Amino acid sequence: MALKVGVIGTGMIGQDHIRRLTQVLSGVEVAGVTDIDLARAKSAAPAGATVYETPEALITAPEVQAVVICSWGPAHEAQLLACIAAGKPVFCEKPMVTSEAAALKVIEAEVAFGRRLVQVGFMRRFDADYRRLKRVIDGGTLGAPLMYYSKHRNASVPEGLYTSEMPLNDTLVHDADISRWLLSDEVSAVEVRVPRRSTRGRDLRDPVMVMLHMASEAIVDVEISVNIGYGYDIRGEVSCENGIAALPNRPAAVVTDANGIRQAIPEDWRERFIEAYDQEFREWIVAAGAGTATGPSAWDGYAATLVADAALRAVDSGAREPVTMIDKPALYN
Amino acid sequence: MALKVGVIGTGMIGQDHIRRLTQVLSGVEVAGVTDIDLARAKSAAPAGATVYETPEALITAPEVQAVVICSWGPAHEAQLLACIAAGKPVFCEKPMVTSEAAALKVIEAEVAFGRRLVQVGFMRRFDADYRRLKRVIDGGTLGAPLMYYSKHRNASVPEGLYTSEMPLNDTLVHDADISRWLLSDEVSAVEVRVPRRSTRGRDLRDPVMVMLHMASEAIVDVEISVNIGYGYDIRGEVSCENGIAALPNRPAAVVTDANGIRQAIPEDWRERFIEAYDQEFREWIVAAGAGTATGPSAWDGYAATLVADAALRAVDSGAREPVTMIDKPALYN
Amino acid sequence: MALKVGVIGTGMIGQDHIRRLTQVLSGVEVAGVTDIDLARAKSAAPAGATVYETPEALITAPEVQAVVICSWGPAHEAQLLACIAAGKPVFCEKPMVTSEAAALKVIEAEVAFGRRLVQVGFMRRFDADYRRLKRVIDGGTLGAPLMYYSKHRNASVPEGLYTSEMPLNDTLVHDADISRWLLSDEVSAVEVRVPRRSTRGRDLRDPVMVMLHMASEAIVDVEISVNIGYGYDIRGEVSCENGIAALPNRPAAVVTDANGIRQAIPEDWRERFIEAYDQEFREWIVAAGAGTATGPSAWDGYAATLVADAALRAVDSGAREPVTMIDKPALYN
Amino acid sequence: MALKVGVIGTGMIGQDHIRRLTQVLSGVEVAGVTDIDLARAKSAAPAGATVYETPEALITAPEVQAVVICSWGPAHEAQLLACIAAGKPVFCEKPMVTSEAAALKVIEAEVAFGRRLVQVGFMRRFDADYRRLKRVIDGGTLGAPLMYYSKHRNASVPEGLYTSEMPLNDTLVHDADISRWLLSDEVSAVEVRVPRRSTRGRDLRDPVMVMLHMASEAIVDVEISVNIGYGYDIRGEVSCENGIAALPNRPAAVVTDANGIRQAIPEDWRERFIEAYDQEFREWIVAAGAGTATGPSAWDGYAATLVADAALRAVDSGAREPVTMIDKPALYN
Ligand SMILES: [Mg+2]
Ligand SMILES: [Mg+2]
Ligand SMILES: [Mg+2]
Ligand SMILES: [Mg+2]
Structure with missing residues (x-):
């Protein structure tokens, strides 16, 4: 069964990840998208994907099993916390958050949840x-x-x-x-x-x-x-x-x-790291399919x-x- | 929609291609397998795949949209001709065939069909x-x-x-x-x-x-x-x-x-060409999904x-x- | 006419330079040697070379046209000043001198002389x-x-x-x-x-x-x-x-x-820089033959x-x- | 004592070897030169070198201890045989000779002499x-x-x-x-x-x-x-x-x-092999000083x-x- 993913943020990097998830990788499908610009979200949504009006709606939608965050940095904290609250694996682009305090909140929530859910996008x-x-x-x-x-x-x-x-x-x-x-x-x-x-x-x-x-x-x-x-x-x-x-x-x-x-x-x-981005998601899909996360963690985002x-x-x-x-x-x- | 593929021959290379088609690549699923050793075919078949008793049964099965031939060389001629007769795209491992006469028959059949269907496994x-x-x-x-x-x-x-x-x-x-x-x-x-x-x-x-x-x-x-x-x-x-x-x-x-x-x-x-094999099938899936073939052709198999x-x-x-x-x-x- | 050189110090590096001057390079001959250990000087002296009892004797000897200093660092200051006083070109191994004050004295003397005489052994x-x-x-x-x-x-x-x-x-x-x-x-x-x-x-x-x-x-x-x-x-x-x-x-x-x-x-x-040492002396011989010095100077020794x-x-x-x-x-x- | 060398042929390569023998290498001096164009020989002769009217005169001159042949190929056979007859070490540029018969004559003469005298210019x-x-x-x-x-x-x-x-x-x-x-x-x-x-x-x-x-x-x-x-x-x-x-x-x-x-x-x-030419002559000078030859031999010239x-x-x-x-x-x- 393919992992059903929701993508938050459909700017340049979000669109690139949608392409990757739909055209390059196996075992995954993009079930939903959202963006602060809903017109952009609609245009970026692949066939069969729902366009959600808010990140919260996407994160809590039953058909979304895992989340990819490509919104701008200041929005990440709330979106990550919502994913953890929903118990859903989440891939978050850099920067994980924009302050030490926010990083500690994400760590605290994930530790309280008791299982890794967050993977941060350090593709190297x-x-x-x-x-x-x-x-x-x-x-x-x-x-x-x-x-x-x-x-x-x-x-x-x-x-x-x-x-x-x-x-x-x-x-x-x-x-x-x-x-x-x-x-x-x-x-x-x-x-x-x-x-x-x-x-x-x-x-x-x-x-x-x-x-x-x-x-x-x-x-x-x-x-x-x-x-x-x-x-x-x-x-x-x-x-x-x-x-x-x-x-x-x-x-x-x-x-x-x-x-x-x-x-x-x-x-x-792009030319230098294109295969690294593909591999990053390949491993994320496997971990998210098992309900958890691997690779760079909230701890690594905190350190950064x-x-x-x-x-x-x-x-x-x-x-x-x-x-x-x-x-x-x-x-x- | 994923391309439904039938695999003929489940020896070492056949098993490796089944792994590739099910675990690495997107847009494809293994719908059927066969082998002269049916027990081996059963053990190699991924979940949901039908085990066919003969190559002919697999090739003509309505749910098989495209064929991957990994049987031994002398069997390729008949299997290729059957695929062409059925109008189905086919990936054929080396050697395409084992005689000039056989190569010419494959070319003749494909030319008569009027569209490329055959891709030969020159992965380099x-x-x-x-x-x-x-x-x-x-x-x-x-x-x-x-x-x-x-x-x-x-x-x-x-x-x-x-x-x-x-x-x-x-x-x-x-x-x-x-x-x-x-x-x-x-x-x-x-x-x-x-x-x-x-x-x-x-x-x-x-x-x-x-x-x-x-x-x-x-x-x-x-x-x-x-x-x-x-x-x-x-x-x-x-x-x-x-x-x-x-x-x-x-x-x-x-x-x-x-x-x-x-x-x-x-x-x-394997270490040297593993990515080449993946890419070979990536491009084959796209072409086969469009009902044709790309890359090394029957002409190239004939030349070899x-x-x-x-x-x-x-x-x-x-x-x-x-x-x-x-x-x-x-x-x- | 070959340049007649006197070598002060016949330890390991002095012996190596004597070998270089007599067996590798053209346009030069070792006319005199000295060492604090006169027995060592005698044993290191090539055929035809005079063994001098002191650096001063060697430096002021009329048949010595140019000097190579391979003694230990603390002795360099006095020997360099004697060479400059005698107006003779001098190659000096590292360190040129062992204090800023000594370096300034060498510079002062050479500037007063009005022409470069000192080359320091930075072979790189x-x-x-x-x-x-x-x-x-x-x-x-x-x-x-x-x-x-x-x-x-x-x-x-x-x-x-x-x-x-x-x-x-x-x-x-x-x-x-x-x-x-x-x-x-x-x-x-x-x-x-x-x-x-x-x-x-x-x-x-x-x-x-x-x-x-x-x-x-x-x-x-x-x-x-x-x-x-x-x-x-x-x-x-x-x-x-x-x-x-x-x-x-x-x-x-x-x-x-x-x-x-x-x-x-x-x-x-030695393996890494052997040709550099040869070339260093090749260029020194040409300059010394013209009564002057080139390459790393007393200024460079001062900076070091x-x-x-x-x-x-x-x-x-x-x-x-x-x-x-x-x-x-x-x-x- | 420096080896006294006579150079036959003062074209481009002869002039380059004269430069090498006088300005680069130790233990050697150019005692004589000759050329079919005597004006060119005079202009190429370094200070102190005698200009001989013929190769034979140069080869047999008592002050010439060893010979360098840079004339054109067809002249080499007679010049090599004259050197062997005179018992003098000789460096000969490529080609050693221009026919199998000539090569065999050189070999025969050198074997009869009983000691290697000929080095051929394979500088690689x-x-x-x-x-x-x-x-x-x-x-x-x-x-x-x-x-x-x-x-x-x-x-x-x-x-x-x-x-x-x-x-x-x-x-x-x-x-x-x-x-x-x-x-x-x-x-x-x-x-x-x-x-x-x-x-x-x-x-x-x-x-x-x-x-x-x-x-x-x-x-x-x-x-x-x-x-x-x-x-x-x-x-x-x-x-x-x-x-x-x-x-x-x-x-x-x-x-x-x-x-x-x-x-x-x-x-x-020139840029590629300049050091090889220098080294070629360095080793020739040592061997010729000992009355013999080393490196590429008349046998190697014959094989070529x-x-x-x-x-x-x-x-x-x-x-x-x-x-x-x-x-x-x-x-x-
Ligand atoms: Mg990175
Ligand atoms: Mg190949
Ligand atoms: Mg240095
Ligand atoms: Mg050569």
């Missing part, structure tokens, strides 16, 4: 390259990880719309989450350094260098550049006691011509919120800003 | 690396392809069961098909040379070197090695007038340790049969053995 | 890989350098003899010098962070992470690891406004076997001293330690 | 990449070599001056020599195939595919392309029983920009001549043309 954990990298580290032959270098290089950002807070508030969460997961570790403090600015971004604070001090004392050394022009270039390298493990080049054809011997770089995040907050404090203070988490509920072990 | 055409390679060549900036190097290196073959004809009869078809497709060309003659034998294979004629002389006069230079021990290592490189394009390394983590800076090699064909026959003649004669095809029916353009 | 600047990297950056198509990543990974250090100050005092100078040279920039401040320690080094502070804040505001991000076991692994990557440029893998054969597709890593600094001092302060303070240089004399432009 | 054997490749193969862990792929791709040839015989007569000798050396084997037969021609070369037979059948039955599979435009691209890959070993990419900076992640290709043979002859026959006949050598004199073991 489902990327085959990152997974192979983690298997090498977890395999243990290289010894403990001591440094992790995460390069996050984005082709371009819209001038005017994109502000200097965004690399630390929106972009860094991917590096922070993948670092916590790769190293099986938590962030205990954050420092930010601002190198020479790229003239491509005019007044933008770009690039930024972020140090995540981990509980193990490993240091995660992040470069975020958002205006490199040449493509979308994500790299990761773990320095361990006995060796190094790194993400490979993307698998483009090896061309030799007047430009040298070379492989193309992805154009954007704290790291972003600390990074924003650190860029202002120039100091080492601590990240202090509550004791980890057993539900998240 | 669905592999993302080969597709990117073809895009580079078709893009034209490198000029015409003059040489194509296809290295087909297999970890091991079962001693005693594997004979010296097999590299030319069973293995070469993959290199021949992918070469015809990459170069948009046909094979016009075949030569075989036998280098120093690997002691790993004892009396086996291994490796073999095959030259496919193409209609364009490009030469495809194939190495088939079936006992290399270290893994399954498929490589391809096209020398063009203005440059070279090659398959990249497989995307394993880049590990640096006492063994150097290195990337793992796939263990076997001729190349294998010529290669077997060439290894005995030491000479250049011509490949002579009938005029290509318009259906296959 | 003569390495072909670093030179190609610099040509790319200087070419300008990638835009301004914003971050430079320098990974300095050493196989092992002698337990007990090697202390936690050494990575910052002795090893970092190579990364600092090559960074100043690659980026055509000066260091303005230093920060040090200490990640999780490698258990391979027991109590050793290893690895260390160093940030060199450059005058341009570019940040140099250094990892020094001295006990990685698997080899000697030097990497460098420059993030520029429009692209990245990095050192390539070392040119080992590409082997594919059960350990993957791989290239060996150098065992030690200041960076090491600042790094040692920074590891204790945890703060950003400024590097304040005198105005650069015109001689060094 | 002195290239560090090829040497590392040979060490891997000789190391034996990969098992016996079964196939060797040698790609010889040249940027461009002068239109009109360059004929279709040249790839087989002049260019192939490098691939043949390096194959014999890498595999420690002899060529027993040659086949040539002519693929689709590159339009870049108009009527030129380009590329050509050559198979060298070795005594061990290993096959060397050569591609010679002389008009690829994009650079000078030499590749080599050995397929062994248990693994593969290949030449690495040339050590250019790894640049990432809008053209992808890439390394530059050498422009021409036979392979070129067989290749020219094979391109006409389309058949497998045998290479039949005399019994190898003990001098060459």
Whole structure:
């Protein structure tokens, strides 16, 4: 039996997930959609899907077995709490919530419910390259990880719309989450350094260098550049006691011509992570079909919120800003 | 509506395709199965699938909309002709058939039917690396392809069961098909040379070197090695007038340790081509749902049969053995 | 006419340079040697070379046209000043001197002399890989350098003899010098962070992470690891406004076997930099033959001293330690 | 004491070797030069060198201890025989001689003399990449070599001056020599195939595919392309029983920009092999100083001549043309 899913939010990312759920993946169907713009919801609704007038109506509808949240960030808290109240598995796009207090409410509700229901959309954990990298580290032959270098290089950002807070508030969460997961570790403090600015971004604070001090004392050394022009270039390298493990080049054809011997770089995040998004939902469907959730949890969403907050404090203070988490509920072990 | 598929042959490859059709892919369901061993068919049948006593019963059953043939090669001819007679789209594993005469009968029947129904299981055409390679060549900036190097290196073959004809009869078809497709060309003659034998294979004629002389006069230079021990290592490189394009390394983590800076090699064909098999069926489902077929055709199966026959003649004669095809029916353009 | 050279210090590095000057390079001969251990000097002296009883005697001997200093660091100041007093070109191994005051005296003397005489032994600047990297950056198509990543990974250090100050005092100078040279920039401040320690080094502070804040505001991000076991692994990557440029893998054969597709890593600094040492002297011989010096100067030795001092302060303070240089004399432009 | 060398032939390659002997290498000086054009010889002669009126005068001059032959090919036979008669070590550029009969005369004379005096200019054997490749193969862990792929791709040839015989007569000798050396084997037969021609070369037979059948039955599979435009691209890959070993990419900076992640290709043979030429002479100087020769021998020159002859026959006949050598004199073991 196919899992009947309701989708909240039918903007760009919501439409992409509807396409994925209806055209790419098996064992799932989109039973309902909603959006603050009901006309947009109607136009995005696949054949046979009900258009609900509100998120609450969708979440509580008996034919909706699981929910996908693609609304804007400030709406997530109430929608997640409603899903938990209804006992329904929910996939929530980043950011899970927009404040520490909201994150704690989601955790509290889920812990009270007693079973994981929430999966947060950190798709990198489902990327085959990152997974192979983690298997090498977890395999243990290289010894403990001591440094992790995460390069996050984005082709371009819209001038005017994109502000200097965004690399630390929106972009860094991917590096922070993948670092916590790769190293099986938590962030205990954050420092930010601002190198020479790229003239491509005019007044933008770009690039930024972020140090995540981990509980193990490993240091995660992040470069975020958002205006490199040449493509979308994500790299990761773990320095361990006995060796190094790194993400490979993307698998483009090896061309030799007047430009040298070379492989193309992805154009954007869609090209880079399209299979990761598919796999993310494949695993969500299996877990949601069993009434629960797997992968990145509310705890991971909470951690991401704290790291972003600390990074924003650190860029202002120039100091080492601590990240202090509550004791980890057993539900998240 | 999901496409209702009947599977003929529930051996290892049939079971793997049933898994793929039921657990991986969307828009399809396995409605029926059959096998010469009915007990095996029953055990392999997914929930809700009918077990048919004969291939003919499965093919003509009203609830079977499309057929997947995974029986042994000599049975394919009759089963393909029955599918065409029934007007049903059919996916057929390699070899399409086992003689030139049989291939011509399938082509004749399909041409008489007037629409493509047959897709042959040359899965490499669905592999993302080969597709990117073809895009580079078709893009034209490198000029015409003059040489194509296809290295087909297999970890091991079962001693005693594997004979010296097999590299030319069973293995070469993959290199021949992918070469015809990459170069948009046909094979016009075949030569075989036998280098120093690997002691790993004892009396086996291994490796073999095959030259496919193409209609364009490009030469495809194939190495088939079936006992290399270290893994399954498929490589391809096209020398063009203005440059070279090659398959990249497989995307394993880049590990640096006492063994150097290195990337793992796939263990076997399953690991190497698993995504290609998924994609092959994804595209087949779409075409079959529309009542037709796409990808490798009966014409391609016919070409593969001729190349294998010529290669077997060439290894005995030491000479250049011509490949002579009938005029290509318009259906296959 | 061959340049007649006197070598001060015939320990391991002195003997290696004597071998290089007599057996590898053209246009040079070793006319004299000396050492605090005269027996060692005699045994190291090539045929035809005079053994001098003191550095002063060697430096002032009429047949010695140029001097190579391979004595221990604290002796360099007096020997350099004597060379400058004698107006003789001098190659001086690292460290140029061991205090800021001494560095300033050497600079003052050389500036008073009015022509460059001193070349300091920062051999990386003569390495072909670093030179190609610099040509790319200087070419300008990638835009301004914003971050430079320098990974300095050493196989092992002698337990007990090697202390936690050494990575910052002795090893970092190579990364600092090559960074100043690659980026055509000066260091303005230093920060040090200490990640999780490698258990391979027991109590050793290893690895260390160093940030060199450059005058341009570019940040140099250094990892020094001295006990990685698997080899000697030097990497460098420059993030520029429009692209990245990095050192390539070392040119080992590409082997594919059960350990993957791989290239060996150098065992030690000798294997890695042997051609750089040769080239360093090739260029020194030409300049010294013309009565002057080229390459790394007393100014560069002074900068290295200041960076090491600042790094040692920074590891204790945890703060950003400024590097304040005198105005650069015109001689060094 | 420096080895006193006489250089016969002061064209482009002779001038380059004079530069190398006087400016790059140690332990050698150019004592004499000669050329059929005496004005050119005078202008090329370094300070202190005598200009001889004839090769014979140079070869027999008492102050000439060893000879470098850079004249045109047809003159080599007489000059080599004169050197052997004079008992003087001689470095001879390719081709050693231009006929089998001439090669046999040189061998006969050297064998009668009783000590090796002749080194032939196959510089690839002195290239560090090829040497590392040979060490891997000789190391034996990969098992016996079964196939060797040698790609010889040249940027461009002068239109009109360059004929279709040249790839087989002049260019192939490098691939043949390096194959014999890498595999420690002899060529027993040659086949040539002519693929689709590159339009870049108009009527030129380009590329050509050559198979060298070795005594061990290993096959060397050569591609010679002389008009690829994009650079000078030499590749080599050995397929062994248990693994593969290949030449690495040339050590250019790894640049990432809008053209992808890439390394530059050498422009021409000078850039590719400049260090190999230096090393070739370094080793020759040592051997010649000891009154003998090392590296590629008259036997190797003889083999090259036979392979070129067989290749020219094979391109006409389309058949497998045998290479039949005399019994190898003990001098060459
Ligand atoms: Mg992510
Ligand atoms: Mg295939
Ligand atoms: Mg250095
Ligand atoms: Mg050569």
